Amino acid sequence: MAESRLQRALGALLAAAFALPLVVLVVRAFADQWRAPALLPQVWGLRGVELAFSGEAAAAFGTSMLVAVVTTALALVLGWPAARVLGERRLRRPAFAFLLLAMPLLVPPYATGAGLTEWFLRLDLTDTIAGLVLAHLVAVLPYVVVVLLSAFGPQVTALEEMARANGLAPLQRWRWVTLPAVRPTLAAAAFLGFLVSWSQYGSSLAVGGGRPMLPVVMLPFVRSDPQVAASLALLFLVPAVAALALTARAARSPL
Amino acid sequence: MPAQSRIPLALALLALLLSACGGSDDASPDAGAAKTVSSSDPFVAIQDEARGQTVRWWMYGGDDRINAYVKDVVAPAAKAKGVTLRQVPITDTADAVQRVVAEKRAGKTTGGGVDLIWINGENFAGGKKVGLWLKDWSTALPSARYLDASDPTITTDFQIPVDGQEAPWSRAAFVYAYDSAKVKAPPKDFDGLLAYAKAHPGRVTYPAPPDFTGSAFVRQVVAAKGEDAAFAYLKALKPLMWRKGKALPKSEAELDGLFADGQVDFAMSYEFGFIRNEVRKGSFPKSVRPFLLGKGALANVSFVTIPANAAHQAGAKVVADLLLSPALQAAKADPKGLGSPTVLDVSKVDAAERAAFESSSSGPYVLKSLGTPVEEFAADAVAPLEARWKREVLRG
């Protein structure tokens, strides 16, 4: 299937259509004054960046990163076996287990926000990093399971059987056969899991008890002060975009 | 007082003056003879208990000037009393109330995670009914003596008696904005607004209730005209509004944006100094000026409350007292900072400090007079008005 110039142009066009609108956030972050009818800011400046960093953004960045990384790792460990069982259709009633695992995705987070806080208070899990990780896990684990399950299926099983027949030990089999086979989807699951934790507002605030987290610091500004919000958004997006690039690479080149 | 060296100089001077008059209840031994008066004061014990506490103040976090006031003025003053103040920035008061409610449901009667809330009238009323708030503390604050105890805006909140369960800290007044470079004379009352809308169709709008600002706009019309006439008025205004009244902004910020981009001719806010703030943020042009509709501005006082189960109640009381102190009230009224009017009865403040309050209403972006202030409605009258608006104006 030869790549025509047309196909290449179409790809670039699509990428531009999704990426370019976001440039406005960068401009907004550095616009001290930007009113109609001017197409470009009348006054450029650093008011937004200065204000964004005058608060607790740095501490918030650290806490958010710690919680997101730990939560994602935990979700992958807990979610892998479940995703595998669902993906390989080893259940007689897969829909039931699937729905149970996906439940936190189906119930609006806003519905269970108060209930989650109350429950975590009863379990004495509030106001700690561990509590934050568990609160985020509720949102992250379902994502990881439902995304990861599509990686498993007869093809992976067949490859593993072949490896077993060739005498590969279980750990080696996992390292050299299973992992490379599921790597693109695993990367996507990890990336989305990280993002879900990284963006949590409600549970971060209520269960964290006001510990600075990046979405908690950023959200109040989104409506009232777009310049500060856009500046914080840039900080917010740096690790997210880095993770995105890693994911795209993993999907591109299996080991 | 070396501990206060971190406070901005002007503030330190004010605080010094204050403690010399026995107002700050500083327990330090070198504070002078005035201290003998307050040594039997129960507040000294509270201050002792507060030392070393961290007060988590849950409050709206989307305004950089308010954040700066808390961080640069209130927090250092609290630090001087040995209290660490941490602002928990939230998007909506409901975020804080929800945590307190969850604690109540979970049976957590002590050690709560919210020490202080900047509370709105309706949530105060709802929480008071079920005993969410700490009782009988605000009237016992030393700085409460600077308040006018006969002023209903201080003793009630949306007509609900305060009963010592919350302390005032700032004043709000509903003002409108127009661009003097585009509009020569803004309307003077609501009939004038309707006439303006007839002459300039599509140039007027207001945020849709239950948005806080939009709801206050509707209440003002009701206060001016009586309920039924007000709804007839709003229905008559609707087809003349921006997008023929079929689409309304959903927040004050959205209306500010439409105004800044020249889509409509008037903006409005319950925040007295909002024009200065928007000009400073580069959102409004410098030619924007304030005006009032009707006899006077709808007026309201901002309160802080302490949840009954708060972990650091003593610290929270110390912070609430500081917020009321003439030094901090003057700093807050300073137009270079927050610039919002004081809640104190300035005649009760010592003459030496009174001058600091006089510059508060200066500048082209704030009104010299707020007319005859219009009293806020009863808390339980707000939701029915919003429901009626939704039924008759929005859907009708």
Place this chain on the structure above:
Amino acid sequence: MEARGAARLRAERRRTRLALAPALGVLTLLFGGALAGAARTSFVPLGGHATLDAWRAMFDDPAFGDSVRFTLQVTVLSTLSSCALALVVALAVRRRSLAVRAFLSLPVPVPHLLVALTAVLWLAPGGLADRALGGLPLTLVRDDLGLGVVLVYVYKETPFLVLLLLAAMGEALATREEAAAVLGAGPAQRLRWVVWPAVRTPLVVGAIVVAAFVLGAFEVPLTVGPSYPPTLAEFALQATQGDLLAGEGVAAATLLLTAAASTALAVLAVRLAKDVSGG
């Protein structure tokens, strides 16, 4: 022989249960309590007795019916358009460079509220498009039909779905397609019998996630949606504005209803996917 087979089956089933246990256990413990709390809030007001008042108030609100209709309309339109577009885009870019695919995915990490803010900056009256074109050809912010909401969701969710689809369109799929081509299968046949089975699961799963999110989130409709009707999540949000305690029961009831709706949609989607694939 038969006994040994049964024993193996039992062992297999035990292993399956063991594999599901950690994830199911954690979610049941942590989320079950949260869900129970939400259900209780809808029935028992703080400091009061069990009552159906909140549910009644929800059904009695004249805006409720319009809200249900509008929410379903936005959900179905957003989900189907995103899925269709994602399939086309994924097929178009699957052999493109890393850069193309990374740029395409940029909206994925941007929170919905910021995407909505971006839409306002571009599309609102007085926004950048208005300034550049000297007038807007059509209304997308606060339009009556909610097309702006759908547009923002399609822009935000399509890259998410593409990400899932591309993960399923690895080299193995390319190999199988080539094999099918050698055996004489045309492009349409390859799409139906080789590509579709590979992307079906991630597409259905992604569609469920998208639909559930659109049903239950208020950020986008609040920022670009029409003044009336509100979506169900906005309806719930409005109930708690002003006095949280007065409205939290209605909000919980409304959101539990949307949760039931998204569960029903999920069941439907799983069924439908089975029928389509014939397996």
